[in-house]
Amino acid sequence: xxxxxxxxRGDITRxxxxxxxxxxxxxxxxxxxxxxxxxxxxxxNQALIGxxxxxxxxxxxxxxxxxxxQMQLRMEPVALEVRARLEQLPATGxxxxxxxxxxxxxxxxxxxxxxGEYSATGWVRLVLREQQDxxxxxDIMYDRLMGRMLQLITQLLAIATGMDAASxxxxxxxxxxxxxxxxxxxARGSTSRHxxxxxxxxxxxxxxxxxxxxxxxxxxxxxxxE
Amino acid sequence: xxxxxxxxRGDITRxxxxxxxxxxxxxxxxxxxxxxxxxxxxxxNQALIGxxxxxxxxxxxxxxxxxxxQMQLRMEPVALEVRARLEQLPATGxxxxxxxxxxxxxxxxxxxxxxGEYSATGWVRLVLREQQDxxxxxDIMYDRLMGRMLQLITQLLAIATGMDAASxxxxxxxxxxxxxxxxxxxARGSTSRHxxxxxxxxxxxxxxxxxxxxxxxxxxxxxxxE
DNA sequence: GCTCCTAATTTAATCACTTGATTAAGTTAG
DNA sequence: CTAACTTAATCAAGTGATTAAATTAGGAGC
Numbered sequence: 285x286x287x288x289x290x291x292x293r294g295d296i297t298r299x300x301x302x303x304x305x306x307x308x309x310x311x312x313x314x315x316x317x318x319x320x321x322x323x324x325x326x327x328x329n330q331a332l333i334g335x336x337x338x339x340x341x342x343x344x345x346x347x348x349x350x351x352x353x354q355m356q357l358r359m360e361p362v363a364l365e366v367r368a369r370l371e372q373l374p375a376t377g378x379x380x381x382x383x384x385x386x387x388x389x390x391x392x393x394x395x396x397x398x399x400g401e402y403s404a405t406g407w408v409r410l411v412l413r414e415q416q417d418x419x420x421x422x423d424i425m426y427d428r429l430m431g432r433m434l435q436l437i438t439q440l441l442a443i444a445t446g447m448d449a450a451s452x453x454x455x456x457x458x459x460x461x462x463x464x465x466x467x468x469x470x471a472r473g474s475t476s477r478h479x480x481x482x483x484x485x486x487x488x489x490x491x492x493x494x495x496x497x498x499x500x501x502x503x504x505x506x507x508x509x510e
Numbered sequence: 511x512x513x514x515x516x517x518x519r520g521d522i523t524r525x526x527x528x529x530x531x532x533x534x535x536x537x538x539x540x541x542x543x544x545x546x547x548x549x550x551x552x553x554x555n556q557a558l559i560g561x562x563x564x565x566x567x568x569x570x571x572x573x574x575x576x577x578x579x580q581m582q583l584r585m586e587p588v589a590l591e592v593r594a595r596l597e598q599l600p601a602t603g604x605x606x607x608x609x610x611x612x613x614x615x616x617x618x619x620x621x622x623x624x625x626g627e628y629s630a631t632g633w634v635r636l637v638l639r640e641q642q643d644x645x646x647x648x649d650i651m652y653d654r655l656m657g658r659m660l661q662l663i664t665q666l667l668a669i670a671t672g673m674d675a676a677s678x679x680x681x682x683x684x685x686x687x688x689x690x691x692x693x694x695x696x697a698r699g700s701t702s703r704h705x706x707x708x709x710x711x712x713x714x715x716x717x718x719x720x721x722x723x724x725x726x727x728x729x730x731x732x733x734x735x736e
Numbered sequence: 737g738c739t740c741c742t743a744a745t746t747t748a749a750t751c752a753c754t755t756g757a758t759t760a761a762g763t764t765a766g
Numbered sequence: 767c768t769a770a771c772t773t774a775a776t777c778a779a780g781t782g783a784t785t786a787a788a789t790t791a792g793g794a795g796c
Contacts, residue, residue: 292791293744293790297745310723312644315539315542319781320781321742329784330782331783332745333783334783335745336745340782414699415696415698416698416699418699422699426703427757430700431703453717455704456717456718457725459693459705460722460725462693463689463690463693463697464689464699465689466692467688467689467692467693468689470641470697471685471688471696473642475685478660478664478681491678491682492682495679495686498682502728503729523772544754544756546755554772555760557759557772558771559756562771566756629750
């Protein structure tokens with residue numbers, strides 16, 4: 285789609301291969317995916333995988349670089365804005381807590397939107413597989429994105445609740461928040477049956493955002509919490 | 511281990527094959543797992559898979575029957591007790607809500623324990639894979655276990671909050687609760703890095719139960735919700 | 737603007753190997 | 767003795783990787 289400017293032949297080949305590989309790896313997993321199928325889907329010769337990426341593994345990791353770049357493109361502006369507003373918060377007080385909670389909601393809204401948008405593509409499955417037993421490809425994603433995002437969430441949660449950001453409890457609660465969002469993607473089979481949702485539509489995402497916000501505020505809005 | 515009473519040779523063979531298959535399928539996934547490796551691990555001939563289970567697929571589904579049976583064995587008593595106590599609840603009032611919330615906490619405590627206990631074995635990965643694109647093997651698990659469990663959770667949540675059990679909101683919140691627990695297993699890579707947990711120990715599980723209960727009570731304890 | 741040449745890229749063919757399934761011949765237990 | 771069970775051997779199909787040969791694009795020289 286946006287490939288008009290890719291200069292050399294090789295660049296184009298690499299690009300179509302990565303896109304095809306994202307699909308096939310996402311669908312079948314690393315082992316079950318065959319390089320021939322990827323090449324056929326990309327409309328190029330199978331040997332080009334070896335030529336351009338060194339082999340199947342190299343292509344796999346290139347796919348993760350690609351995903352990480354796309355996610356970063358999407359989440360970085362939000363993270364930057366949140367961090368900027370974080371600086372301007374009053375040093376203490378109820379308002380500081382309230383604002384931090386609002387920033388937290390903002391991040392998760394973006395996350396829900398991103399997960400929802402990409403849930404049709406194969407990359408949710410890809411990342412999920414890597415979560416189970418991480419290969420070097422996982423580090424690409426964690427170091428650039430997930431880790432930072434989790435840090436930011438934990439930090440905001442600490443401010444919003446008065447917890448210690450370094451505490452185990454605070455990090456657990458941060459992950460639990462993430463779980464409330466992830467479940468609709470990682471437990472897709474159960475979700476689609478229990479909700480009777482065939483596909484995650486825009487309306488469903490809106491409802492998820494709403495319910496998540498309710499949950500967030502019920503848990504942490506100023507007043508009592510640990 | 512508990513195989514002293516399995517009568518015929520065939521039964522024993524089936525059993526060791528299923529146990530080996532649970533490991534290998536869990537580790538490698540359906541496609542990447544090889545019947546030869548399973549057979550070698552089980553200490554039997556590869557052709558026995560075809561003989562006893564009809565083929566690789568048949569063995570795979572037998573593994574799920576096995577898992578479902580084990581989970582059922584573990585969760586059924588809890589579900590029964592909860593359902594029994596549910597009957598004895600007062601028809602309305604704050605106490606009814608409080609008790610329902612308590613039952614909810616009880617279920618999740620059992621779930622956290624079960625997930626934690628089995629997280630070392632391969633079956634979390636197995637089920638997770640099936641969640642992504644469910645095969646007939648998934649229905650075995652959903653119909654017997656997950657579906658019922660989700661129904662029960664939704665029902666209790668409805669009582670505890672005054673929501674309508676059939677409403678979309680209530681079902682969403684039920685899944686979100688489950689997500690708070692699942693995340694530590696499905697996002698294992700991120701969890702182990704963020705928490706710096708190498709493995710889910712008994713102490714970690716205790717802390718998870720504690721934090722989950724805090725979250726549950728903060729969200730739904732009597733007073734304001736909906 | 738043209739040709740020519742070289743390096744980058746692509747192709748088809750082939751390699752050794754593993755896969756799940758099947759078969760016929762064996763072995764065991766009741 | 768017979769039916770249940772197990773074995774080793776073999777099958778066709780598909781795997782990732784590699785190779786040498788063919789093709790292509792783009793800059794140098796005129």
